[in-house]
Amino acid sequence: xxxxxxxxxxxxxxxxxxxxxxxxxxxxxxxxxxxxxxxxxxxxxxxxxxxxxxxxxxxxxxxxxxxxxxxxxxxxxxxxxxxxxxxxxxxxxxxxxxxxxxxxxxxxxxxxxxxxxxxxxxxxxxxxxxxxxxxxxxxxxxxxxxxxxxxxxxxxxxxxxxxxxxxxxxxxxxxxxxxxxxxxxxxxxxxxxxxxxxxxxxxxxxxxxxxxxxxxxxxxxxxxxxxxxxxxxxxxxxxxxxxxxxxxxxxxxxx
Amino acid sequence: xxxxxxxxxxxxxxxxxxxxxxxxxxxxxxxxxxxxxxxxxxxxxxxxxxxxxxxxxxxxxxxxxxxxxxxxxxxxxxxxxxxxxxxxxxxxxxxxxxxxxxxxxxxxxxxxxxxxxxxxxxxxxxxxxxxxxxxxxxxxxxxxxxxxxxxxxxxxxxxxxxxxxxxxxxxxxxxxxxxxxxxxxxxxxxxxxxxxxxxxxxxxxxxxxxxxxxxxxxxxxxxxxxxxxxxxxxxxxxxxxxxxxxxxxxxxxxxxx
Numbered sequence: 001x002x003x004x005x006x007x008x009x010x011x012x013x014x015x016x017x018x019x020x021x022x023x024x025x026x027x028x029x030x031x032x033x034x035x036x037x038x039x040x041x042x043x044x045x046x047x048x049x050x051x052x053x054x055x056x057x058x059x060x061x062x063x064x065x066x067x068x069x070x071x072x073x074x075x076x077x078x079x080x081x082x083x084x085x086x087x088x089x090x091x092x093x094x095x096x097x098x099x100x101x102x103x104x105x106x107x108x109x110x111x112x113x114x115x116x117x118x119x120x121x122x123x124x125x126x127x128x129x130x131x132x133x134x135x136x137x138x139x140x141x142x143x144x145x146x147x148x149x150x151x152x153x154x155x156x157x158x159x160x161x162x163x164x165x166x167x168x169x170x171x172x173x174x175x176x177x178x179x180x181x182x183x184x185x186x187x188x189x190x191x192x193x194x195x196x197x198x199x200x201x202x203x204x205x206x207x208x209x210x211x212x213x214x215x216x217x218x219x220x221x222x223x224x225x226x227x228x229x230x231x232x233x234x235x236x237x238x239x240x241x242x243x244x245x246x247x248x249x250x251x252x253x254x255x
Numbered sequence: 256x257x258x259x260x261x262x263x264x265x266x267x268x269x270x271x272x273x274x275x276x277x278x279x280x281x282x283x284x285x286x287x288x289x290x291x292x293x294x295x296x297x298x299x300x301x302x303x304x305x306x307x308x309x310x311x312x313x314x315x316x317x318x319x320x321x322x323x324x325x326x327x328x329x330x331x332x333x334x335x336x337x338x339x340x341x342x343x344x345x346x347x348x349x350x351x352x353x354x355x356x357x358x359x360x361x362x363x364x365x366x367x368x369x370x371x372x373x374x375x376x377x378x379x380x381x382x383x384x385x386x387x388x389x390x391x392x393x394x395x396x397x398x399x400x401x402x403x404x405x406x407x408x409x410x411x412x413x414x415x416x417x418x419x420x421x422x423x424x425x426x427x428x429x430x431x432x433x434x435x436x437x438x439x440x441x442x443x444x445x446x447x448x449x450x451x452x453x454x455x456x457x458x459x460x461x462x463x464x465x466x467x468x469x470x471x472x473x474x475x476x477x478x479x480x481x482x483x484x485x486x487x488x489x490x491x492x493x494x495x496x497x498x499x500x501x502x503x504x505x506x507x508x509x510x511x512x
Contacts, residue, residue, distance in 0.1 A: 071475035139357075139375065144458060146475040167375040168457025169464075171472065179457070182349070183358040184374050 032061035035230040036082055038073045039065060040089035040217070041172050042113065042149075042191050046250040047087065053246060054237045061230065069147045069172045070094075077102055077222055084231035087219040087238075089113075090148040094218040104225060107218035110238050111252035114212050115152050116192045117205040118180050125186045127205050130160040133187055141176050141185040144169035149176070152213040153189035159211035177202065191215065193251040216255070274486055279479040286483040294461050295469035296487065299446060302377065302465060306384035306445035307438055314392040314441070315434065319422070321393070322400035333397075337390040347386055348454025355382065356455075379456035380463050384445035391444055392437035399433030400426070439499050443492055 032054075039047045044067045051063035066073070066083070070093040077083050078100060086103070087110070088094040094107045119127050125138060133140050142164075143150030150169060157164050167185065170176045177194050179185040181201040195204035219238060221231040237243050244254065279286075286292060321333050339347050355362040355373050365371040373379040403426065411421040427434070449467040456463040458472070466488045474481040 069475060075474065075478065141375075141457065144472050144475075146472045166459070168459050169472075170458060171453060171468075175453070178349075182352050182356065184352055184356050 032058040032230040032233045033227050034062040034064060035084050035227055035234045036064045036066070037085040037087065037234060038077060038081070038083040038222075039067055039085075039087040040070045040073070040148075041067050041174055042089050042193060043067065043087055043217070044174075045197050046193070046247050046252060049246050049250075050238060050243055053242060054234055057237065057242075058233065061233075063234065071096075071147055074102075080224075082224075082226055083222045084225040084227050085219060085234055086222050087217060089215060089217060090151075091216055091218060092148065092151075094220065097222075098220070102223050103220040104223045104228060105221045105232070105235075107220040108235065108239060109216055109255040110219050110235075110243070111217040111247050112255055113215040113217065113252055114192045115149070115156060115189055115207055115215070116195050117207060118177060118188045118190045118195050118198070118202050119186065119205060120180060120183060121200060121203055123203050123205065127187055129205065130156060130164075130207055130211065131162050133157075133164045134162045136165070138186045139167050139184070140164055141168045141170055141179045141188045142166045143173055143176055143189070144171060147172060148215065149173040149190065152215060155213050156189065156207060156211055159213075196251040217252070271489065274482055274489070278482050278486060282479060283483050286480045287487065289480070291460050291464075292469065292480075292484055292487075295464050295466050295484070298377070298380070298461070298464065299466040299488070300491075302380045302384055303442055303445040303448075305381045306388050307442040309381065309385045310389040310392045310441040310445075311434070311438055314389045314437070315396055317389075318393045318396035318400060319426075322397045336393060339387050340390045344387055344448065344450025344452075345454050348383060348451040351383060351386060351451065351455040374455060375457045375459065375463060377456075377462055380452055380465060383451040383455045384448045387448055387451050388441040388445040391440035392434075395433050395437030395440060396430060399430040403429050435499065439496065443496065446488070446492060 035054075037047065037051070044065075047065060047067075051065060054063055055061050066076070066081075068076070070088040070090060073083075073086060073088070074093050074096050077086060077097060086094070086097060088097075088107075094103075097103050098107065117127060117130065117133070119125065127133070127138075132138070142153040145151055145154055149172075153166075168179070170179065170188075173190050173194055176185075176188040176190050177198055180188050181198055187205075192204065195202060219235050221228055221235065225231045238247075248254075317336060321329065321336075342350070351359075352362075352374065353359050355365070357363065357366050357372060357374065362373065365373070373382055407429070408421055408425055411425045412418070416424070447467055448465070449471065452463070452465060453468055453471075458464050458468045460469075464472075466484060470481050470484045470488065473484060
């Protein structure tokens with residue numbers, strides 16, 4: 001079911017990218033072909049736009065995305081999924097790939113992200129900081145410790161010296177967001193970029209820098225990339241000023 | 256025919272063989288006796304049995320109504336009651352939020368008047384599992400009721416049996432094989448339930464983390480453990496399906512005789 005949704009999502013992405021690329025008269029660059037990008041779920045919106053811009057730059061290129069939890073993507077690549085590019089939401093999963101000899105290039109850091117407390121629109125429960133989340137009456141959800149955002153949440157609670165008992169440990173960060181935007185949870189720990197993406201459906205409460213965790217996003221060409229040249233072109237584009245600008249607009253900090 | 260059937264068997268058997276092939280047999284015991292794994296297993300069994308029980312209690316009357324009572328819009332009602340079979344489970348979970356969640360149509364009153372909250376509770380797991388599992392029972396039992404010669408029931412009624420007595424002593428024994436089969440199907444579906452559970456009930460060890468959720472999450476960090484847990488789930492289901500299959504056949508011949 002999940003992979004079917006993903007397939008549908010990538011199909012839609014391709015379709016919208018194909019439409020977006022129409023009628024563009026910029027001088028075409030060298031051929032890039034089909035580039036398959038495996039990217040962390042938190043990059044969904046930003047990378048979709050970057051893919052769009054990339055295809056404007058390379059009209060004959062086609063970017064196909066597979067968005068999922070970084071850990072899941074590493075498993076998929078390890079099992080032989082045909083990825084050209086792997087963009088991870090943490091160093092840990094990238095290291096897992098490089099240690100297994102799964103990357104062809106030295107991973108390049110392209111973005112950083114901070115964590116935030118996500119609450120309902122207008123912050124109805126009046127949460128001011130991490131310490132408030134210890135309140136047993138609040139329904140707090142975080143990611144599971146098995147995925148990066150859950151590991152970070154646990155680090156933040158430890159840094160703040162508070163004991164928080166989440167009601168649920170979600171499989172990925174978007175599930176935490178939807179629990180809060182649906183009003184079923186009062187608060188959650190997600191990336192700053194997720195709060196921005198949720199728009200008016202949620203609000204964010206900053207976590208002070210001294211207890212916050214910085215998530216680092218590395219990207220690399222995979223070892224068995226069917227299209228290594230296209231992969232490198234895509235990574236160069238992510239690292240370019242244009243890519244940086246798009247990442248900025250979604251709330252990602254410069255590396 | 257045989258060749259095609261052979262392909263079908265291989266299609267089902269090969270993934271299982273794959274799991275067995277990749278299973279870390281030397282560490283298996285360690286993963287099995289892990290506290291979290293046992294908790295998830297117990298929760299899975301308890302919740303799936305509850306879901307099966309609820310499916311029988313509500314599903315049999317529903318099947319009977321669909322099979323025996325003529326009323327306008329019956330086709331629509333039948334489709335409605337089996338919709339959760341085709342609904343992507345995650346969508347089912349979100350729909351349950353809209354109905355029974357803290358802000359849901361009914362859920363807001365459960366919360367306000369009775370202080371009952373289903374999301375993130377074990378009861379929520381049972382609700383999610385029942386939602387996706389019950390149609391399997393309803394469809395099976397309804398089909399059996401339709402095939403049943405209604406004249407037998409009519410005869411019982413003319414001999415003075417009440418409607419309830421007829422149902423209990425004539426109808427129910429006649430459809431027992433279908434009832435057992437439907438209950439087993441529902442149970443199997445509930446045991447493997449993932450999408451609606453993780454969406455509606457969330458994932459927390461001891462409260463809502465069932466085996467499929469535990470398997471999925473350990474796949475992220477520890478695929479070996481995930482394989483062992485999955486095999487346990489498969490072994491239990493397999494044992495029950497094989498065991499009940501024989502009894503179900505036995506019951507069928509008894510009825511035919």
